[in-house]
Every structure is written in C-alpha cells, then in structure tokens.
Amino acid sequence: MSVKLAVVGATGSVGREILVSLAEADLVPAANVVALASDRSVGSEVSFGEDDDLTVQALNGFDFAGIDYAFFAIDARTAKKEVKRAVEAGAMVIDCSDAFRLEPGVPLVVPGVNDAALGQMKKNICANPSALAILLACVLKPLQAAVPIKRVVVSSYQPVSGAGRQAMDELFTQTRGVYVNDLPTKEHFPKQIAFNVIPQVGAFESDGYTEEEATLAGETRKLVGPDIALTATCVRVPVFIGQAAAVTVEFEGALTATAARDLWKKTPGLSVIDHRADEGYVTPVESAGDDLVFVSRIRDDKTVPHGISFWCVTDNTRKGGGLNAVQILESLLKARKKK
Incomplete structure (x- = not known):
C-alpha cells in the first residue's frame, strides 16, 4: 500500500522527531514524504533517516491534493487554518497542537491506551495529546482498568523543548550568560529560566489555573476516564528534554503500590525502575532518546484509604510527541488495510 505524507513544521523539534520516527518505522520511502514549513525555512534540508534529506517546501499556498496523511507540528492558531485546507483537499490530519484536542468528534489518541477512539473520527482529524497527557495516560490507564480512579494530583516538571526550539535557545543563552555576568533576556518565558523554575505553563485563567493545567484535566478525562477528578500544578524547569511528573492517585477501592x-x-511501553536506593529511579536525562515511559518512586499514600504516589518520566519529543504521532499513523494504516 503506497501512501503520501506531509510533515508540516518539519524544521521544528517535534517535526524533526516525526521524521526520525517515520524513518525508523519504515512506513514510507523518503520520496513519498513532503517536508513543509514557514517561508523562512524554504530550501533548507531536514534529515529523513541516515541516508535521505528532504528539501523544505513552503506551507503557504501548498496544495494538499494527493496527500493521504498530514502531520501538523505547528502552533495552534496556524493549525486551525491550515488543517482545514488539508482536510478539504482529502488528507487525514494528525495534529500535534492543542487546537483540536478537546473538540467533540476529534479523537485524542495514545496508541496502546485508547486505540478504539480512532473509530470515532468524524472530521478526518486526530489529535496528538500534550506530552504531559501522554505520560499520564500511559501510567494511569492500567490502574483505571484495575480499580476506578477517583482523584489525581499532579506536579509536573516540564522541559523547555515543550515550548519550541527558540525556548531551548533561550535556556542555553541565559545559562551561558550567567557565567559572564550578562543580564538574562526574557523572550519566551515570564521569568528567567536558567537556574530557576517557573510555576506557570500557559496563560492564567480566571480561576487561577493555567491553560496547561486546565487542558490537562480535560485530556486525561478524554484519554483515561470521564469521571476522574484531576488537579495539577505545571512547572517549567531548566531541562532541555524529558517530561516528568510527581503523581498521587486516589482510588475508589483497594489498590496497593505493590x-x-x-x-x-x-x-x-512502560518500564518500572523502582529501587529504594540512590540512583534507583529514572530522571529526564536518562529518558532522553528513549521510547519508553519510566515509573519510579512507587509507594503507598498513607493519607487516604486507597492511594499511591509515584514519579514518572518520558522523552517529550519521542513518546511524548513525534513517536506517538507516528504510532497513530501506524494504527490508521492498519485499519485501512482491514477495509
């Protein structure tokens, strides 16, 4: 079965990881993949596997006719406009922004967690969840299947790569500047990110929660269970890659840490590294470049009758981003073969 793909935002961090994951999955030849980006990137090249490079074309004015599947790894505002063009031209879209994640009729999918949701697609759009929602869904779904979850409390530790390549540059520049006594320049974060943590991811809403925190609750209910109560504090940390969270879960019935x-x-897709000793857990540094979700620091929560606490981490550009999107494509292709 021959299909043609487009990767929109191919020069960004998530777009590049989509290309890496596509090449590793060996789903299509390089000749069947079109790399698209903004006008300033036109003519540059992006790698597709070890042997091929793709020349970047302009998203602006691109004709999606003949494209079977299109990955979108761009900002939500642009995605809302451009995804419509792609769908109208006949492409099925896998969108990595937050533009459609909570929209009715658009499945939000983590393969291995809620694959059946793909059968509910009504608009030829499938949404790739946020990296933090993917991380939580992977660890919460097996628990929910065993004993219904009542409440989840999350403290996230989110890397700068989640805000894009320029945000990564800001961390690098500020860190280097500290050593030469340069005043930090803030462009992408509300406060200095180097040698600091910022308890704000996204704009504030009227109730005091940020957009990221509010959206996470909605994504988790859509992915894992509609009755789950979730409260989160999302924090940006001076880490380049690796999404991490400290999580406490309260259950309707008995479920121990063991x-x-x-x-x-x-x-x-999960790896339990849980040794109650120095270095007996996984940190963002170890998760970088790995496709697994790691769970550590598992223990009973002694403040409620039925609860546990744990630490989890994954590479936000791999399973938390590009890899998950490609796994969605694999699921769609398998369903297409069965028809």
Missing part, C-alpha cells in the same frame, strides 16, 4: 507495580510491569 499491585500497581505488578500492573505496570505487564504493560507494554
């Missing part, structure tokens, strides 16, 4: 550990060990 039982949760056993469930996770049986779940594909």
Whole structure:
C-alpha cells in the first residue's frame, strides 16, 4: 500500500522527531514524504533517516491534493487554518497542537491506551495529546482498568523543548550568560529560566489555573476516564528534554503500590525502575532518546484509604510527541488495510 505524507513544521523539534520516527518505522520511502514549513525555512534540508534529506517546501499556498496523511507540528492558531485546507483537499490530519484536542468528534489518541477512539473520527482529524497527557495516560490507564480512579494530583516538571526550539535557545543563552555576568533576556518565558523554575505553563485563567493545567484535566478525562477528578500544578524547569511528573492517585477501592507495580510491569511501553536506593529511579536525562515511559518512586499514600504516589518520566519529543504521532499513523494504516 503506497501512501503520501506531509510533515508540516518539519524544521521544528517535534517535526524533526516525526521524521526520525517515520524513518525508523519504515512506513514510507523518503520520496513519498513532503517536508513543509514557514517561508523562512524554504530550501533548507531536514534529515529523513541516515541516508535521505528532504528539501523544505513552503506551507503557504501548498496544495494538499494527493496527500493521504498530514502531520501538523505547528502552533495552534496556524493549525486551525491550515488543517482545514488539508482536510478539504482529502488528507487525514494528525495534529500535534492543542487546537483540536478537546473538540467533540476529534479523537485524542495514545496508541496502546485508547486505540478504539480512532473509530470515532468524524472530521478526518486526530489529535496528538500534550506530552504531559501522554505520560499520564500511559501510567494511569492500567490502574483505571484495575480499580476506578477517583482523584489525581499532579506536579509536573516540564522541559523547555515543550515550548519550541527558540525556548531551548533561550535556556542555553541565559545559562551561558550567567557565567559572564550578562543580564538574562526574557523572550519566551515570564521569568528567567536558567537556574530557576517557573510555576506557570500557559496563560492564567480566571480561576487561577493555567491553560496547561486546565487542558490537562480535560485530556486525561478524554484519554483515561470521564469521571476522574484531576488537579495539577505545571512547572517549567531548566531541562532541555524529558517530561516528568510527581503523581498521587486516589482510588475508589483497594489498590496497593505493590499491585500497581505488578500492573505496570505487564504493560507494554512502560518500564518500572523502582529501587529504594540512590540512583534507583529514572530522571529526564536518562529518558532522553528513549521510547519508553519510566515509573519510579512507587509507594503507598498513607493519607487516604486507597492511594499511591509515584514519579514518572518520558522523552517529550519521542513518546511524548513525534513517536506517538507516528504510532497513530501506524494504527490508521492498519485499519485501512482491514477495509
């Protein structure tokens, strides 16, 4: 089966990871992949595997006719306009922005967690969840299947790569500047990010939560269970790659840390590294470049009758981004073969 793909935002961090994951999955030849980006990137090249390079074309004015599937790894405002063009031309879209994640009729999918949602697609658009929602869905779904989850409390530790390549440059520049006594220049974050943590990811809403925190609750209910109560504090940290979260879960019935550990060990895509000793856990540094979701620091929550606490981490550009999007494509292609 021959298909033609477009990767919109191919020069960004998520777009590049989509290309890496596509090449690794060996789903299509390089000749069947079109790399698209803004006008300033036109003519540059992006890698597709070890042997091929793709010349970047302009998204502006691109004719999506003949494109079967299109990945969108651009900002939400632009995606809302350009995704419509792609769908009208006949492409099926996998969007990585937050433009459609909570929209009715648009499935929000983490393969291995809620694949059946792809059968509910009504608009030829599938949404790739946020990196933090993917991380949580992977660890919460096995627990929810065993004992219904009542409440989740999350503290996230989010890397600058989640805000794009220029945000990564800002961390690098500020860090270097500290050593030469340069005053930090703030462009992408509300406060200095180097040697600091910022308890704000996204704009504030009227109730005091940020957009990221509010959206996370909605995504988790859509991915894992509609009755889950979730409260989050999302924090940006001076880390380049690696999404991490400290999580406490309260259940409707009995589920111990030991039982949760056993469930996770049986779940594909998860790795339990939980040794109660120095270095007996996974940090963002170790997760970078890996496709797995890691779970550590598993213990019973002694403040409620049925609860556990744990630490989890994944590479936000891999399973938390580009890889998950490509896995959605793999699921769509398998469904297409069965028709």
